[in-house]
Amino acid sequence: MKALQYVTVGAEPEVREIPTPEPGPGEVLLKVTAAGVCHSDDFVMSMPLEMFGFDLPLTLGHEGAGTVAAVGEGVRGLELGTSAVVYGPWGCGTCWFCAQGMENYCSRAGELRIFPPGLGAPGAIAEYLIVDSPRHLVPIGDLDPVQTVPLTDAGLTPYHAIKRSLGKLRPGSWAVVIGSGGLGHVAIQLLRQLSSARVVALDVNDEKLEFAKSVGAHEAVLSNAQAPDNVRKITGAAGASLVLDFVGYQPTIDIAMGVAGIDSDVTIVGVGDGKSAARVGFGVSPYEAAVTSPYWGARSELIELIDLAHEGAFDIAVERFDLDNAPEAYRRLAANTLRGRAVIVP
Secondary structure, three states: OEEEEEOOOOOOOEEEEOOOOOOOOOOEEEEEEEEEOOHHHHHHHOOOHHHOOOOOOEEOOOEEEEEEEEEOOOOOOOOOOOEEEEOOOOOOOOOHHHHOOOHHHOOOHHHHOOOOEOOOEOOOOEOEEEEOOHHHEEEOOOOOHHHHHHHHOOOHHHHHHHHOOHHHOOOOOEEEEEOOOOOHHHHHHHHHHHOOOEEEEEEOOHHHHHHHHHOOOOEEEEOOOOHHHHHHHHHOOOOEEEEEEOOOOHHHHHHHHHHEEEEEEEEEOOOOOOOOOOOOOOOOOOOOOEEEOOOOOOHHHHHHHHHHHHOOOOOOOEEEEEHHHHHHHHHHHHHOOOOOEEEEEO
């Protein structure tokens, strides 16, 4: 089968022919129908050799959708041909966090070397994908897998971040979304669906700001050195009740802290360069402002997102690439010229 693999540290990923896998006991073989492209992949591929912790070659893709092609011994209750998306942050299934459905925070994943597909385990940008357990599949029925696959990360991550802050998004409050790309444009739609807060979107050019407004942002502001003052002109002295930074570099983190209000949540979702940080302390950050950095979301939250998708809650912007052109999707991702999410369709 064909697969997009990261073969050499520092080099572009390559489309290669590799053996088609067979499911072992408890596993599921998916025929891939769609796979998303994410900045997390770019972050992994930018790691220097001394920091790289995965075996190569690595098949990329942690957003996956497909149909059940075969099941391993012991798998019950899963029909062949079922269309499903993959819950990506695999865990041990037995620790306290996994028991709550929060495998994204599995306390034993590092110890047991359990990796998500595409981020250590073979990923979804291939013709077939092995899923380690049927519990990591969420059926999607008649939903379009290409439109739906971004929900597994670009939807799940902001959904988890927003849900934990819904109590602060009262009528009259403001939410700020920094970065309106793959995750940010879904976050804007989620904020409009789930809360009565007004939404300010920040991005780097007018085209991206118009895109943010087209998916529901009430206001749009250029992300530059004047952004904190310009956002404050909109929100007033109270500032934002929730700030979601989908970029994660020092300039955007500084903007996030600059627009946050008293008793606000500042959630840094973007991985940035892995070195940037928020300054927090008395007289430095707003009183009782909480700064967090989440990772993905719970299995139950992905199920909730798929239910929302069945209700027509989303208009996910995708650009399609076939598998042979998958490297170009990563070039476009690095150049920041994608509109929404790039999706590979084998």
